[in-house]
Every structure is written in structure tokens, then in C-alpha cells.
Amino acid sequence: MPFVLLVLCFAAWGAAANLTDILVGVFRSIFDMSNFQSSLVQFAYYGAYFALAIPAALINRRFGYKAGVLTGLGLAAAGGVLFIPASQLLVYEFFLLALFVLAAGLSILETSANPFVIAMGPESSATQRLNLAQAFNPVGANIGVLLGAVLILPALTSEASKVIMSPQELRASQEQDLALVLPPYLGIAAVLVLIWLLIAFRRMSVPVEQAAVAMPTGGAARRLWGNRHYRYGVIAQFFNVAAQTCVWTFTIIYAQDVVGVSPENSGWYLQASLILFLVSRFVMVYLLGILRPALLLLVMAAFGVACCLVAVLSLNLLGLLAVVAISASLSLMFPTIYGVALHGLGDDAKFGAAGLVMAILGGALLPMVQGGVMDALGSTALGYVVPGACLAVVAAYALFILRTDRSLGGRDLASAV
């Protein structure tokens, strides 16, 4: 039973993360905001993930994983509940606060839940448990998008009808639309509270402290920073996460702004992106057994750049399909960069991993850049130069690995990936 509950946690943060991709366009419509303003949703969400990464590790070290899981669950549930006053006040910033709290809780939860899963059963089946639990993260991600596509997007007040509304009618339509945002988050909060209660009042034998969360020493940090493969790897991971967040944040907006897809149908293109991402992961695992990881990374990054260019230049369904296809290129990047950058680091690898995970900051910052570019140039399509540039950085990293150290680009990395 506790394991089943933790599996639900993995699904919950997947759902919450990808529901925010829907929210960017939803808030833009409800509050009649610019793309830059609406992208602050991602800044709040991924910014919280970044900001809470170290505090989460400290909570786990000081109070143990169970406390970490409960803190994360409680904070995330509180974030979900904060959507209630936010939707009554009709203040965008209040929603950002709710999202920040939700994501802060999920950040702690994610940091705690992985080792918690490992510690909650026999060591011999730990890897199996972790893989099974993590498999539910993309399932949750798809459910998150589905919730938005089915419950929110089709029911939003049309922009055309707002053109003739009085200020009172506009406010009423805002209330009505924001009420649509509420149920998915309250549902997530309810699930989290239920899990919190079941875990809090259940005796579980898990370690209070874990050596793996020890903080890096100055020597390790210096060694890591002096290693170009690692340093550039952190940069590549930053831009990979940035590209992924940018692409998924603005897929629905591209469908609506460039192609004219209706709100009720636009969510399905994001859904298709996530499904393609999932399927491609399995394909990439197979290809990594044949090709050198750095070479495959280079090819897929170049493919991603090409898709971005098509999205910029082809302002029609082809461009939209190119936006969806970018997800195929993204599917292998996080684990591949992770494996390549940490290769051969020895004991420094566990500290180095934290740096790579904190590259999630790219997901907080670059969507704002893309939104700003779209606003400044007056073109949603041109905004895709931003993920295109991000993927070019990833391609450059793969090229660097291939040129500087053949062993790092070799097949022996397939197992690390």
C-alpha cells in the first residue's frame, strides 16, 4: 500500500508539471496578457523546483526521508488549495504564488521519494521498484495534459465573445474560466492529502539519514568545475531543459496563434508531443545500443534544430507538426547528457549529479525569453528560434564530446545512459 501511494506521488508531479504547460495559454486568454507575462507561470513553477533543491536535501538529511515526503506532500497540497483564494481574488500573481508553493512541495517530494522508494523494501528489488515508480511519471504527465485538454480548454470563454462584453460581463467570464482551472488542482491536492494521511499514520522502517545527500566539499566543486566535459554538460543540460520547457509551453499557443486551431483541439497537439516523447524514449534506448551516445545526441539535436526552423518558416500545419516532432529529439537528451557529463567522475559524480539536476533553472528562465521574443517580434512562430538556439547548444556539446574524447562518445556510455 505505501508503495502504491508513492507511485501516485510520481504520477501527481508529472500531472502537475504538464498541466502548467496548458496554464500558460489559459492565463494568457483569461487575463488578456502578453506571452512574456503568461510565461511567468513556468518561472514560478521551475523556479521553485530550482530554489528548493538544496533545502529539500537538507530536510532529508536532518529529518529523514519520511519527513521529506510528508513536507513535500503537505506543501504541494497547500499549493493546490491556494488556487481557491486565487480564483476568488482574480489576481494573476496569486496564482503564481500558488504554483510556486505547489512546485516547491513537489520538488521536496521528488527529492525524497526516490530514496524513499529504494529504502522501503528489500534491497534486491530496489531498482525494480524505482523503475516501476518512475514509469508513472510520464503517465501522470499525459494525464495532466489530458485534464487540461478535456476540462479546461474547450470550456474557456471565446475571445470573440469577450470583444462585446461589458466590464462586469468580462469579470464574470474570468470567474467562470478560472473556476475551470480549480478542479484539476484541487483534485491533485486531495490525492496528496490522502497520501499524506496514509503515510503519516503508518509505521514505516526507513533510514533517517542518508550519506548520499551529503553536501559537496570545496575540493569536489573545484574539480567538477575544472572538468570541461562536466562543465559544458551542465550548460548543455540547462539548455536542454530550457528547450523542452519552451517547446511544450508554447505548443498550444503555436497551434492557436499560427495555424488557427481551436482551443478545444489545440491541447491534443501537446498530448501528441508527450506521447511521441514517450515512444521515442524506447526507440532511443534501442538506438543507443547501436550508435555512440554523443553521436546520437548530435543527430537528434540537429533534428530538433531543423524542426524549430520549419516551425519558424512554415506557418501552417507542417510547422505545427514540426513543433510536435521536436519532442522526438528531446526524448533522449536528459539521460544522455546526464550520463555523458558524469562519465568518469568517480566519487565526484554524486555531487555532479546535483548540478545537472539544478540545470532545471533553464526551464524557468528560457520560456520568458521565448515569450519576450514573441511579443517583441509580434510573431509566435519566430519565438521558436529560442528552443532552436537551445538545441544548437546541445548539438555543440555533443560535437565537443565527439571531438575531444572518443571514449566519452563511445558505446560504453550506453550503459550509463
Place this chain on the structure above:
Amino acid sequence: MADRRHRRPTRAIGLVGVLVLVVVAGCSGGDDGDPITVGLITKQEDNPFWVTMREIAEDVAGERDAELISATGESDVDVEAQVEALREMTASGVDGILIAPNDSSAVVPAIEAAREEGIVVIAVDTPTEPESAVDALYATDNRLAGELVGRYAQARAERDGIDPRVALLDLAPGIRSGELRREGFLAGFGLEEGDPRIVGEVYTEGDRAKGEEGMRQLLEEHPDISIVYTVNEPAALGAVEALQAGGRDMSDVVLVSVDGGCEAIKSAVRPGDIDATAQQYPQNMAREGVRAIADAARGGETPTGFLNTGVSLITGDAVDGVESRDVAFGVRNCWGD
């Protein structure tokens, strides 16, 4: 959507047009238990404007537990099909009718007959003559639409240092919507009738080929034309073709129009060939019309007067002092494909 029927032209109607019956959500919804039925008569369905209007009317009727019966003519001048549809809808006892008259006067006797039976009639898009022949008019404020593009063209000319040499591509004599747009443009630009800055004027009937031909003639007479007003987007697209064929650099010409259809927004406003267009919303005409009739049938107030169904200036090159929406907004809210 309980039932959907498409009736082929009957012998009588087949002579004058096509009547299509669409029944949506035929469940009981009125206070007395009788189903509410709304009739929609559009001008024709070759133009996506009317297709969008019908589709939205179907959706809203479904939301309001009403049946929608729709009919359409074969062209913008097919009055007989509309009159026949009015008679059929009146005989079938619909609760209300939305009609976009193909002829503002010719449909009035049939409308009066419907109203005598207690049927609410709302004109959409185009007024009747007299306007009092219907309970209400739900339409674009055509004068405002013209005024918006006029103000934009004037502001662009001022900002870019363009010497205004204005060409007017109008609709046709005596058609009120076209006259109102023209009046609005002149007022928005700050032009009086006979102003020497107006160098030429042609009637296009809102047709692309006639728009192209008219623009070509005007360019031959006045190659220095710098401001082009067009009554609708088909005429504007024709004018663009003539200007490009004449070797004019489109960045030296400010061309404005009225409509907001997807074809023009994507293919001409987005690349800047049409500098600005006033977007109108058939969605709102249908939505508000069906809602008003359903509400009245359920004991609410009978709709009266004029409802402006909205107009927005769409441009990819905004100018200070003129409120506008970007092309992305235009794409999201355009009608057609």
C-alpha cells in the same frame, strides 16, 4: 446532437436555392415542455463567414437545449430561397428566426407574416429596410469598422511620412453596409467628400476579380496612390494582386480592409500586404442571436434594437494612438480555414 437531417432541394425550392435543415439537440427545453426551435437563414454557404455562423448557431442551440433549423440561399442575391425558407419556418411554428437578408426590402413581407404569428425575428449582419421590420438587428457596426481602418491608415501615413493619395474600392451603390464602411473610413482618416487627397474610387461588389481590375485602372490613372481602402477582403486581395503586378513596393502603400476572414489574415495581413483589417465576428451574431431567441421563448424579454457584435482592428504593425490587436489574435478569432 439528437438528429441531423439535410433536405435536398424540393421542386419549388430547387428553382430558387438550396434549403438545408439541420436539427440540433432536439430535446424538450421550454417552460411548457415544448421544444424550442430556432431558424437560421444565411445568404449562402460558399463564403466561410456564413458557414461559421451556422456552426456556432448549432453549438449554441445544443447548449441551450434548442433545435436549430438552418436554410441558405445559393448566392448573395438569392432572395427567393430566403423568402421560401421564411414561409416554411413560419408554417412549422419556430420560436424565432435569425435572417441575413439577401435583399433588405424583398424579405420584409415574409418577415412581417412571421412576426404576426408571434415569431421573434432578428436580422443578422445586414439590416432590413425598414429596420423596424424585425425585432432586433445583431450586426457589425460597419461605420465603426471603417472608422478604425481609417484612423489606422491616417496614423500610418503620418508616422511613415507618406503623402496621402487615397484610392477607395467600394462595394456598390445603395448597399448600406458598404456605404457605412466608406463613411467611417473617411471620418477616421479625416477626409471630407471631394477632398483632393481622394484620387480615385471604384465599385468592386466585394469581388476579388473586380477589386483587381479596379485597382489596376486606378493605378494607371494615378500611379502615385499610397493609401488604399477596400470594402472587404476579397476586394483587398484583388487590389494586392494589382499592386504587385504593377510593380509597386507594398511597403510604400498602406492598404486597409474590413472582414477578418482566415484566408486574408493568414495570407495577406500576416505578411503585411494588407496592413490592417477590421475583424468582424459572425460567431457573436449567431451566439447572441440564438441565446436571445431561446431566452425569449422561455419567458425572457423579447430582443429589441441594435446589438453591435464587435469589431477589432488587426494589424502586424501597430501604431501609437490606435488601439489594435496583433495578427495572432486575428488568427485565433478569424472565420473560415
